[in-house]
Amino acid sequence: MTSPHDDNRFDWQAAEADVTAGPDAEVVDLDAARAARTTPDPTDSDGDGGPLLVDSADAQRSPRFTLSGARAGQRRPILPAWLRSRAELVDVMRWAVGHLLHTSTYHVLRVPKYAGKLALRAPVGAARLVSGGVRWVFDWEGEHLRQSTSQTRDGELYLKLSKQRDRRVRWRGIVATFTLSLSLAGGVAVALAPGWAQWAIPALLVTLCGMVGQPADKPLLDTAVVIPRVARLTSDVVVRALAVLGIAGITQAIAKQGQRAIAFTAPITRDGPGWRADIDLPPGVTAGDVIERRDRLAAGLTRPLGCVWPEGQPEVHPGRLLLWVGDQDMAATPPKPWPLLKTTGGFDLGRPVPFGTDPRGRIISFELPYTNVLIGSIPGYGKTAATQVPLLAAALDPYAELWCFDFKGTGGLDPLEKVSARYASGQDDDTAEQGLIALRELRKECQRRAAVIKGLPKQVCPDNKVTPDLARRKKLGLHWLVVALDEVQELFSHPEFGKEAGELAEKVIKLGRALGVILVVATQRPDAKSLPTGVSANAGTRFCLRVMGQIENDMILGTSAYKNGIRATMFAKKDKGVGYLVGAADDAQIVRTFYIDGPTAEKITDRARALREAAGTLTGHAAGQAPTTPAARRDTLLDDILTVVPATEPKVWAETLTERLADLNGDAYGDLTRDQLTAALKPYGITTGQVWGTDPTTGKGANRRGIDRQHIADAVAERNKRRGDKAA
Numbered sequence: 001m002t003s004p005h006d007d008n009r010f011d012w013q014a015a016e017a018d019v020t021a022g023p024d025a026e027v028v029d030l031d032a033a034r035a036a037r038t039t040p041d042p043t044d045s046d047g048d049g050g051p052l053l054v055d056s057a058d059a060q061r062s063p064r065f066t067l068s069g070a071r072a073g074q075r076r077p078i079l080p081a082w083l084r085s086r087a088e089l090v091d092v093m094r095w096a097v098g099h100l101l102h103t104s105t106y107h108v109l110r111v112p113k114y115a116g117k118l119a120l121r122a123p124v125g126a127a128r129l130v131s132g133g134v135r136w137v138f139d140w141e142g143e144h145l146r147q148s149t150s151q152t153r154d155g156e157l158y159l160k161l162s163k164q165r166d167r168r169v170r171w172r173g174i175v176a177t178f179t180l181s182l183s184l185a186g187g188v189a190v191a192l193a194p195g196w197a198q199w200a201i202p203a204l205l206v207t208l209c210g211m212v213g214q215p216a217d218k219p220l221l222d223t224a225v226v227i228p229r230v231a232r233l234t235s236d237v238v239v240r241a242l243a244v245l246g247i248a249g250i251t252q253a254i255a256k257q258g259q260r261a262i263a264f265t266a267p268i269t270r271d272g273p274g275w276r277a278d279i280d281l282p283p284g285v286t287a288g289d290v291i292e293r294r295d296r297l298a299a300g301l302t303r304p305l306g307c308v309w310p311e312g313q314p315e316v317h318p319g320r321l322l323l324w325v326g327d328q329d330m331a332a333t334p335p336k337p338w339p340l341l342k343t344t345g346g347f348d349l350g351r352p353v354p355f356g357t358d359p360r361g362r363i364i365s366f367e368l369p370y371t372n373v374l375i376g377s378i379p380g381y382g383k384t385a386a387t388q389v390p391l392l393a394a395a396l397d398p399y400a401e402l403w404c405f406d407f408k409g410t411g412g413l414d415p416l417e418k419v420s421a422r423y424a425s426g427q428d429d430d431t432a433e434q435g436l437i438a439l440r441e442l443r444k445e446c447q448r449r450a451a452v453i454k455g456l457p458k459q460v461c462p463d464n465k466v467t468p469d470l471a472r473r474k475k476l477g478l479h480w481l482v483v484a485l486d487e488v489q490e491l492f493s494h495p496e497f498g499k500e501a502g503e504l505a506e507k508v509i510k511l512g513r514a515l516g517v518i519l520v521v522a523t524q525r526p527d528a529k530s531l532p533t534g535v536s537a538n539a540g541t542r543f544c545l546r547v548m549g550q551i552e553n554d555m556i557l558g559t560s561a562y563k564n565g566i567r568a569t570m571f572a573k574k575d576k577g578v579g580y581l582v583g584a585a586d587d588a589q590i591v592r593t594f595y596i597d598g599p600t601a602e603k604i605t606d607r608a609r610a611l612r613e614a615a616g617t618l619t620g621h622a623a624g625q626a627p628t629t630p631a632a633r634r635d636t637l638l639d640d641i642l643t644v645v646p647a648t649e650p651k652v653w654a655e656t657l658t659e660r661l662a663d664l665n666g667d668a669y670g671d672l673t674r675d676q677l678t679a680a681l682k683p684y685g686i687t688t689g690q691v692w693g694t695d696p697t698t699g700k701g702a703n704r705r706g707i708d709r710q711h712i713a714d715a716v717a718e719r720n721k722r723r724g725d726k727a728a
């Protein structure tokens with residue numbers, strides 16, 4: 001091919017004619033141009049005559065090896081992942097031993113069948129051996145050739161072949177005679193041998209003949225393990241699948257550059273029970289664009305949807321895609337049993353809780369202390385099942401206290417009732433109110449714990465937080481306190497209790513982390529009204545099962561999660577119990593939770609209850625006790641105010657009111673302050689204002705903070721009306 005850079009061969013005259021042919025073409029002085037090309041360019045660092053074009057082959061060449069480049073390189077792990085993780089190694093070993101046991105038991109049981117097959121095939125095998133021997137001794141293989149030379153009358157060749165045959169038959173005959181004599185001697189020896197040898201040698205011969213007599217299409221052994229055949233994932237297949245996604249950036253890049261448009265940053269390798277491809281998408285295309293089209297990607301790869309797991313790696317760059325294609329549909333593979341099912345005895349909540357498995361089948365755990373858990377999805381995708389997992393682990397730690405609230409009353413947390421110090425389940429005002437009261441007390445508990453920790457010497461509590469050791473010291477009361485709020489949207493959107501509950505939950509979630517208080521919050525309506533941003537923003541561990549949109553996704557998984565390609569919208573109908581887990585590791589992980597059905601959960605909590613009874617830690621609801629703290633029920637508060645403020649007294653000072661309430665019910669209102677009273681009335685829209693009154697001790701009149709009785713009466717009437725409507 002003629003190169004425009006090759007001065008000697010390029011047709012400059014034709015090029016000149018082309019250039020000058022157009023009406024507006026500029027006339028180029030070719031001699032000057034040639035001279036200019038041969039003059040060294042000061043910007044040409046290579047000195048090879050001419051500036052380097054950015055897309056030239058030279059510019060595209062891989063950069064030279066440099067030390068800094070090598071230092072920045074990513075080292076591939078020396079050992080495979082299963083050898084680096086103890087749990088995975090145990091898992092692989094368990095599988096290997098199981099596989100060996102299964103295969104050997106399967107074949108041992110079929111030994112009579114195999115023996116029968118061998119015996120049946122032995123005559124054919126013996127005939128094959130004899131005929132093969134005869135053919136060999138008399139060199140029948142060469143007979144055809146010898147015949148053909150006699151027909152072509154090539155005497156010399158015929159003679160040569162005959163001589164060769166005679167030579168062969170001679171020494172083969174000697175070998176055959178010797179073998180036959182040996183066999184005869186062997187036969188005599190067998191006849192004289194002990195009993196077992198008289199059986200073993202014929203059995204060996206039958207086995208040998210049976211094996212020789214085996215038909216080519218009928219193997220002796222049956223198949224103990226059927227291994228499914230899976231198609232190999234190749235770069236061609238991946239590029240083809242990406243090309244049909246309908247993403248303009250990919251389509252255009254592939255049209256221009258072909259296969260090179262998709263860069264594979266590492267060879268496609270086996271990774272667990274599947275293939276892994278590390279891909280750099282064309283410029284401008286993000287991993288999220290592909291993740292969004294997971295179903296089309298699966299169609300392009302011609303694999304079931306449950307096999308195809310694209311993930312973004314925003315920490316590398318937004319266009320880096322990690323595509324893992326499993327051999328088997330994740331939804332179709334039976335879930336692994338929860339590891340804590342097998343353990344006898346208790347569990348230490350200071351250790352990571354096994355939560356589920358990733359698409360590669362590896363166990364994913366997270367630590368409960370110092371975190372709060374937020375779980376969300378549309379209804380029916382496994383929120384309650386996911387909530388149960390950390391709670392059952394907590395139940396197995398006899399020193400961890402459990403409070404469980406299910407605000408929808410579907411009974412998902414019922415198995416935990418027998419171990420919970422506080423428990424309520426239902427979609428009624430009472431349950432919502434119990435939840436609110438629990439949150440109030442939780443806040444107080446946080447304050448108490450903060451005071452205890454403050455009072456501890458630095459060497460005992462260096463980081464000002466509950467340690468596993470402190471959690472075990474009964475006297476301090478700093479044990480892990482795990483509080484589950486399932487279907488929390490019912491509480492947070494409650495017209496009467498929602499606002500205060502949201503504020504309290506936010507405070508607890510912020511404060512409780514270091515104090516051993518762990519909130520596990522699950523919601524099916526992750527929007528601003530049903531999930532206060534203060535709660536969603538402060539949860540350290542987040543698990544999002546299938547959701548329908550970006551807002552819900554980011555509410556659960558954190559701001560920008562969707563933009564970064566962490567999209568729980570990609571989960572399909574079949575992906576029950578499958579979600580994105582954020583906060584348990586550096587990267588977001590796709591996890592299918594362990595599924596613990598009702599009867600199994602009951603068995604676990606039976607065990608947990610026995611452990612608690614033995615440790616003397618069964619308290620509260622589980623021990624049949626009423627809540628230990630007085631229930632400052634807000635609706636009783638309004639009624640109580642009307643009781644202590646007669647209709648003849650339209651206005652009353654807040655301090656007078658707290659005193660009268662304390663006289664009425666010391667347990668509930670003994671420590672009620674003016675500020676707390678103001679806060680408790682706020683959700684009803686009742687505010688305190690300046691009220692004229694007389695000081696009973698001095699008898700002097702003054703303006704002080706207080707309430708208007710009519711406001712209380714109106715709130716009670718409004719509440720009663722609402723309850724009446726609801727009951728109707």
Ligand SMILES: Nc1ncnc2c1ncn2[C@@H]1O[C@H](COP(=O)(O)OP(=O)(O)OP(=O)(O)O)[C@@H](O)[C@H]1O
Nearest residue numbers: 379380381382383384385524576577592593594595
């Ligand atoms: N890890 C899992 N593996 C397999 N199936 C699961 C898993 N988790 C949940 N499921 C299935 O999903 C169904 C719904 O689960 P669950 O009741 O926990 O959902 P939910 O989101 O809490 O529903 P709702 O919002 O209606 O209460 C279960 O009955 C079970 O069949």
